[in-house]
Amino acid sequence: VPGPLQVEYYTQRAGAGLILTEGTMIEKVGSEWSNAPGIYTDEQVNGWRKVLDSVHARQSFMYLQLWHVGRVAHPLLQDGRPSVGPSAIGANGGKFRQLPGAPGYVVPEAIEDPTSYIELYRKAAERAKEAGFDGVELHSANGYLPHQFIDNTSNKRTDEWGGSVENRCRFPLRVIDELCSVYGNNRVGIKLSPGGGYNDMGMSEKDTSETFGYLIQELSTRRIAYIQLARYWDLGDPLKRGIEVDVFQWKKLINSEHTALLVNTNYNAEEGEKTLQAGLADAIVFGRFYIANPDLAERLI
Incomplete structure (x- = not known):
């Protein structure tokens, strides 16, 4: 539940034009971390409302990042309930260092009905709107x-949720459609990391290009507010499962009149400015620099 610390933390960073929150759980199950924030109870909504009131008083905007980690959760972090995923395939390489013995990933239960999770995202968006968030990010x-x-x-x-590119993209696209039904297209964004790597993800270069090309084109037709693309991060890929990909290869698929392209991962001020000046992206997203520097926006101006 967000409290006074979160009010102070986000208010300190309200110099940003748009604040994207930390990953926020859509149900009690589905976190990699202990004490992660949620948006599935009235108490959490009320806590976030206080954060929003303070941030809005400083003329900033704030989107809630809707988060479910699926198979990379651990039962010991969710009252013994199993982790879940599209298939009963466990990830490799991770350790839950906050748990006794630092156990690794477990094999998840395959989700029987993906629409039940799509509904969880919709309900989370409704609660986010009730709390006063300006929009949501999947x-x-x-x-x-x-x-x-x-x-x-x-x-x-x-089944219809796997196999072909279209079927594998069905879940995120259906979630986006539900979020748009709550907020409207121009208040919904999405974060993607095409190069994979982190949490044992990684397709071939050919499959990556085809899959994300289709997904980004479909997202663009929905005229959502933005598509955020994270560059490959080698330090987050100890098993070297991911690949270096040029995230700008998909820019041509995005209708810039309606949907902005945001990019992130290891940008500094100089590279970010060059990227914007070259017209490659519409905005740069900073994470770690903003954690360390609450006045980052003022420093960069």
């Missing part, structure tokens, strides 16, 4: 649940 990157449906190494389903 966290569909970093090997979390929507990404697990997209990637053909974690999704081996043989």
Whole structure:
């Protein structure tokens, strides 16, 4: 539940034009971390409302990042309930260092009905709107649940939710449609990490290009507010499962009149400015620099 610390933290960073929150759980199950924030109870909504009131008083905007980690959760972090994924395929390489013995990933239960999780995202968006968020972002990157449906190494389903590119992209697109039904297209964004790597994700270069080309084109037709593309991060890929990909290869698929292209991962001020000046992206997203520097926007102006 967000409290006074979160009010102070986000208010300190309200110099940003748009704040994207930390990953926020859509149900009690589905976190990699202890004490992660949520948006599934009235108490959480009320806590976030206080954060929003303070941020809005400083004339900033704030989107809630909707988060479910799927197969990379651990039962010990969710009252013994199993982790879930599109298929019963566990990820490799991770350790839950906050748990006794630092256990690794477990084999998840295959989700029987993906529409039940799509409904969870919709309900979370409704609660976000009740709290006062200006919009929502679907966290569909970093090997979390929507990404697990997209990637053909974690999704081996043989029904309408797996197999072809269209079927594997069905889950995130259906979630986006539900979020748009709550907020309107121009208040919904999505985060993607095409190069994979983190949390044991990684398709071939050919499959990556085809899959994300289709997905980004479909997202553009929905005229959502933005598509955020994360560059490949080698330090987050100890198993070297991911690949270096040029995230700008998909820019031509995005209708810039309606949908902005945001990029992130290891940008500094100089590279970010060059990227914007070259017309490659519409905005640069900073994470770690903003954690360390609450006045980052003022420093860069």
